[in-house]
Amino acid sequence: MFDALTVREPLAPAVLLCDRHPADSVAFTVIEQDLSATDLTYGELQESSERAAAALARLGVRRGDRVATLMGKSGNLVTVLLGLWRLGAVHVPLFTAFATPAISVRLSTSGARVVVADGNQLDKVVPLVSELGLTVLASGPAPDSAPEIPDWEQLLSAEQAGMPAVVLNPEDLLVEIFTSGTTGAPKGVPVPMQALEAFSAYFHHGLDVQEQDVFWNAADPGWAYGLYYGILAPLAAGRRNLLLRGGFSAKLCWQVLERFGVTNFAAAPTIFRSLRAEAPDGVGPLALQRASSAGEPLDAETIEWATRCLGTAVRDHYGQTEMGMCIVNGWEETVSREIRPGSMGHALPGYRTEVLALEEDTAAAPGEKGRVAIDVPASPLMWFRGYTDNPEKTAERYSSDGRWYFTGDTGARDADGYTYFSARDDDVIIMAGYRIGPFEVESVLATHPEVAESAVIGVPDELRGERLEAYVVLRSGTGSPELAAELQQLVKTQYAAHAYPRAVHFVDELPKTPSGKLQRFLLRASRSASESEPPVNA
Template sequence: MKILCKARAFGAHFSAGTCARLLSKDQKLGTPQNFSNYEDIKLNYKPKVPEYFNFANDIIDEWAINRKEAGKSSNPALWWIDGSGEEVKWSFEELGFLSRKAANVLSDACNLKPGDRVIVILPRVPEWWLLNVACIRAGVVLIPGTTQLTAKDILHRLQTSMAKCIITSDCLVEAVDSVAAQSPFLQTKMLISTERRDGWLDFKGLFQVANDKHTCVKTKSSDPMTIFFTSGTTGSPKMTEHSHCSYGLGLKVNGKYWMDLTPTDIVWNMSDTGWAKSAWSSVFAPWIQGSCVFAHSMPRFDTNIVLKTLSTFPITTFCSAPTAYRMLVLQNFASYKFKSLQHCVSAGEPINPQVMEQWKEQTGLDIYEGYGQTETVLICGTFKGMKIKPGSMGKPSPAYDVEIVDENGNVLPQGKEGDIAIRILPQKPFCLFSQYTGDPERTASTRRGNFYLTGDRGIKDEDGYFWFVGRSDDVILSSGYRIGPFEVESALIEHPAVAESAVVSSPDPIRGEVVKAFVVLAPAYNGYDPEKLALELQEHVRNITAPYKYPRKIEFVQQLPKTVSGKIRRNELRNREWGNV
């Protein structure tokens, strides 16, 4: 068992330059981490936020001092591999040194001032982590993006964010150049590459000659630190703004309580660098805890590479989306031994109970589910020492007071379905996003009474566990029944013929709307009689769920439409069904 935070660091007033020291002392309390005393932890969690805070100075640099004072070898801050023998290991001290040089490149060569915005679109390369810290150190607002963005996506982000600089790699040079002239605020383009390009600054060349002396910008805790464009499951992507404290301090709850991290851990998070989940589990949560971030460049998900990496390297904590776990459990684990792996977590979407069972059969380890959003830190989770209820998202994290509310913002009793909401009055949690930048109406639309609305529907059971029903606009109303797509999808995925599915409403002259499933078949079932297979799947769902929930319509497809962050675009399928295209 690992150690438990008694809220000593969070219970005291943070002061700049001492935060990480407090965190490191907290690691030495020696109390076993166990959420059997969940209510005490919730009660004692009383964070106080300093007026000034900067993650680079108050976490990274303080861990560097802490490790140096300890005078002994320890895990690196970053351990990166490319699968072909190339490897990078940076200690916290080296990360601090290198990020100061990178911060000078941003300030001097790119002419970026505190508060300016920069879009960074990079694959899993060490420079991505370096620039995360450098932007924070320079007071520049970081806007991450996935390398899957198209030229149209990039143009939207450049115009909407008014970013003055964009940093990317060879793969997106042409896309950026094709829209740069339509981006009036863009002043500088910088390339992470071995080759130089006309019109682009050369980061590596500038970095080599950059000064290693840099005074960290004194940022207020409330100053903007990063902006994420949400994945846009409905409507256009929103600019979700986080302050220096909301992620820089707030994600401690993720690292300590849900991911169960200490300085001896090595955590591998599979998230794409453009997702908020990468900030969660590849930057802030582990480094707040002094843990090592492991990274594999792996441009495409490969089950064999993942399993080999988990069995070859001393990774203690594995974090991935349910889609990856679903693909992994289809493999034969017989030749893999995960000698170091201790803790597995999943987030991004609900994970199927069957997948959790299969993972435990193969590895002996449970998967601890977490639920949150780009706008938040961990909202709910299943924590070490807590009973796992497969299919549940667990209990509220210490950061939030979470309730199920009705259309008027009234708290609903246990067992009643409603909107999942976070209490923001009388005091807004510091680890909630600041605003949808430039969109006060959309920001205001998330509030109902004393609560922030997540946009998700759920139920709270008699034990205080929360259960996900679906997005508020995904719930299907059929013959008076409310049907959440996730339960139907979970039932479908248990059938060996189903590789992936998406469930939406479809118009029906008698019932108003019925459940329709779009199904991607497993390779072994391609060529099967579709009518016969559809009947088999319908009967299967009837046996797994309530009879009224089975999909009355099934369409077999080659692939499902997804956002750049990998989430299924149910709204696109639903609009197609209802003719709203």
């Protein structure tokens, strides 16, 4: 039976997420790279989060303050989050692959003044201490270059348990997470307490995580899917999730699935494709009963392979940072329907979705492409109200009467109500489930003295779904492999290690409208239509 959360009156987030569950129940199993594991119970998390709240309060953190984490999956991460939510502070997640400039933008925009970072991430934030007035705490051993950074675990050990949890209104914030778009800086998405209802609904109807399940959401908590459904939703439901520390590999993923008897698995399509590409010989029968994918469309070949080799189909789900998952091929028996390859499924209970005609706010005919939209008044789980301090970008997401929220994606709906993803109507690139705004990469490329302008596009990639390629106009001269490598390294160090262009094309000019607007869609069309001059690769 679905124990629905009610977050429509003032409540304490720590009670919802931690304190209300049996103290001896396991909340998370933290798995190391050697497959050793440690269980964290709700009782242990309540005690450690009370001390974490006391430590943060001693640093001056108060209700509504922003606290950022630059941390991988770990028990320390969960303790930090529960501690700051116990105070009513707001979590700002930072992806560990980000470089210092990308981190700086998110910290300065959110106003975060406290950052908890893994020891191997400290070198990225220490240079920002004076510039942004930061207090930085080290989770794990600090490098020699950061000898004076306070140790988070030592701060915890100095505090006593017993810090009470503040009571928040439904509209008070738990998280401020950033999402990238076509132009401009990343946009802050405020996530209020009431969003827990929506996260719990997907956790139940979409993923169907049951009490006896061994659940594993493999997504990174620096991004929405990993945070919403790997941390928040399992805590709210009192279900255990596995947290695999360190880097991903297909071999290790296979080992975790087998060793820990995972029965319910959620991950990006890239992970399923990696498992398919590196399937080991002689792997034992898996316990897997349900598998789910999100972040980008799932191809039919992977669905067929999973059914045959994993013992279960992979059901595709659709959502956004701004709302979580809203269209699903749900596993729970009351919403489960046949899988139609290429389809995102049907609206999650609590949402009403529609495919609108491209030129007007009326339903498109079955099979016709249109704008995927949410009927806001008819969707009680719709919690997004707008980007932080960005009314212009917020207005772009809504119809003039406020009824429709436009996802920015196009799709089609068949006569049976199945929704099919077609394309994004902006230029955001989704690579291995990560949303990458081309503007951020282009802004980094523009800092190179030889670059006059550039355009970054997504190109189909069998493993990642999409990969980045850059088209670069130089101020003078011609491109070279050495310059291409230099530009790739520049993006790695100034934006994010995962978001560098896999190929660099040096061109004389970029396609633009008469008003000068970049037409990335023409580059994509040209790239897919012909194998022209090869890129200059590093």
